[in-house]
Amino acid sequence: MWVLAGLIAAVMFVVRRIRRGGSKGSAGGGAAVLLLAAFGVALAQTIVLAALTVFARELDVSATGATWLLTAFMLASAVATPVAGRLGDLFGHRRVIVTGLALLLAGSVVSAVSTHLGSYTGIVAGRVLQGLSGGVFPCAFGLARQRVPAERLGGVVAALSAMFGVGGALGLVAAGPLVDVTGPAALFWLVAALALLALAGMIRVPSSSAPASPAGRVDLAGATLLAGTLVALLLAVSQGRAWGWSSPGIIALFGTAVALATAFGVVERRAAAPLVDLRLLIGPRLLTTNVATLVVAVGMFAAVTLLPLFVQTPTALGYGFGYSPARTGLLMAPMAVCMLLAAPLAARVSTARGTRAVFRAGAVLAAIALAGLGVLHEHIVEVVVWCALLGLAYGLAFASLGGLVVGAVGQEQTGAATGINTILRTVGGAIGSVLAAVIVASSATAPGRPAAESGYTTAFLVSGAIALGAAAMTAARGSVTTDPVEAIL
Template sequence: MWILAGLTAAAVFVLRKLRQGPSQRPVGGGAPVLLLAAFGVALAQTIVLAALTVFARELDVAATGATWLLTAFMLASAVATPVAGRLGDLFGHRRVIVTGLALLLAGSVVAAVSTQLGSYGGTVAGRVLQGLSGGVFPCAFGLARQSVPAEWLGGVVAALSAMFGVGGALGMVVAGPLVDVAGPAALFWLVATPALLALAGMARVPSPSASAPPAGRVDLAGAALLAGALVALLLAISQGRAWGWSSPGIIALFVTAVALTAAFGFVERRVAAPLIDLRLLIGPRLLTVNIATLVVGVGMFAAVTLLPLFVQTPTALGYGFGYSPAQTGLLMAPMAVCMLLAAPLAARVSSALGARAAFRAGAVLAAITVGGLGLLHEHIAEVLLWCALLGLAYGLAFASLGGLVVGAVAQEQTGVVTGINTILRTVGGALGSVLAAVIVASSATAPGRPPEESGYTTAFVVAGAIALCAAAVTATRGAVTARPASTAVDAELGEGR
């Protein structure tokens, strides 16, 4: 209960900061609802992570089968995000957010009931429905940009960006204790709660004043090719260890991903209204921030994947703490709290020094923290301190990413560009989780033997080095410098529309 109380107090603090300013006038009433919606989607992503072994037992499947509860969400989210962003730009972000929240609620109910009935297929289907709500993120940025006063937009964007990390961290924190008390189905009922509250709150969020929507239609061919490429890539990443990295199936999936990506690029260059304008992905204003997003996602998810595994290692092996899932959740609580508290801090740093400086500060702090965790982890007090600092680091990094992205493009491109950025976070997370597992597993002295402590040390240090690379990317010449969200896009993109 003290975790929930602390998180509630922190959330109230953030919302009060967002609603106040020099004139003490409130921000548009929709900002708290958008934050709640984004939080619910982020919570759903990682809610099963700490309880996969419990799901395997309850649903009578192997451990590799249980991982599909995580993979299914990531696949569906990666596919839905760019499509939802484009739909929001064309037909209104509020409408797409409502649809996404309805899918999140429906998926949560399906997954909860299926888990109670012991239906593995039904639970996976529910996770797919939950994953389709991933489009809430880009549309939340788009709606905020249309409805929030310019002087408060930076704080709201920072808070929305932070929700990606906060919700994900909280999902890992509460899963263990909740499963111990109420069973695995309770995790999905927990996700249904913010989904229902945000859906009800959207009824009170007015639609922005009507304006001429961007010309064009949804690029269905591009959507199909992008979906196929992402499914092949994430499937290969998530199943590489289980099937074998050199197995024909994994090689075929990687080849398919490359071929579909090439076909996607070919199509997008030739359609009148592409699903993703490739200039927004690799153009000079966004290339560095997109690379930094992918890299920092790898570093973060590598670290948060390693932490539960390390602290749950039996002490008989000479390292680890033998923690239960519930104890692991309590250990990671400081990370979630500090991620939430980092949102207003990121907004202030961005206002004073720029969003790029805030991101670099977060990435550098993450490198120090994760590297330190790999070298100093003998006492639980050390791990608690590193967890708190890691939450602050990635809270700064993720919160500032929103400002970098939104400030680099025109208003009508907000949905699709933030969708691209969200996809890169998802792909980076999958890569980071796999990288961490591969490094740790490679330290085992023989097949079937537990990993050595040196495997965790190496994996943490590598994750820290990756985070440092993210800071270096934004320090390169020509890195994007965010400008006020209300300004026009740069001449290159403006001439291309």
């Protein structure tokens, strides 16, 4: 119960900041609304993860079927994010954020009601609607850049970046205790309440005087091809283990993803107003940052997937702790708290040492924490310590990504650039989750048998090596010609 009370207290703190912001549209109130909106979307993504076994039992579906409650959100979010970022740059970020929060609210209500009715199809449909709110993230960066004073922008951007990890971690923390006390539908009612609060606050924020590019248009051909690419890729990644990596369906999905991605590149190069400016994806100022984002997301989501599985393993197997979902959520609390504390720390260190230095520090700390989990996990105290360090590490890494992206592009490209970066986090998360599951499953002596402890050791160490690789990628200073913090301030 104290987890839920802490979550409510955090939300009420933000609400007080919104009200204390003073007059309509003040910078303080606007920043608090953006943080609440980003937090709600991030929480919605992972809040079902620790309760998938409960949903499988309640809805009488297989474990593979239950994972679609996570996959549906990620697919919808990956498709919506670049489109929303472009729409925000063209027609105003506030308008797109309001639409995204309305979709989050509607999807949460649909999922909650469907849970009460025992409708699996209804919950999946609601999760798709929730996932469409993923476009809130890139537009939140764009609106912050327009409305937050220059002296505060670095801190707000870092906090928004951190919300991706903080909200996701708190989703894991809150799910177990909340389900034990009130049932699985409460997960969606909680997200609905957050969406309603953020929507009410965002309505009080006035629109900008004019959109950044009023004469622009949306590249429908590019949007269709990008959506097809992401759907095919994430379906293949998320279902590869269930269908079989060498199955005709998975091979066809990967082939389709490659073909559509190639067509997307050709169309975008020729489009007068492309959905995604390829210079933002592979240009010299953002290529290293984007690749590092993808890599660090792989490592983080691999760890987040591994930890609940490891601590819930019955002790009779010689490892693990036999924890319930509720106790697993409590175990994740130090990670969430440290992620939250990392946001203001990242802002201070960025000012003193540069944003890339913060990212590298976070990635190196993540590598240390994951290596520690791989070799020292016999006692629960050890796991708690490594979880806390991992939370600090990824809090620093994600908090710095917003500054790296925003500082490398012009104001009119903020939504598009941060949208691309958010997509890479989503894709990396899907890849990381599957990678962790494949490594652990491969350690079983026979199909259907429990995984060996060596599988978890290997998976944690591989995740640590991936995080270290992300740190190495940002070591080449030529990837960003101007210090992002200096560009922001």
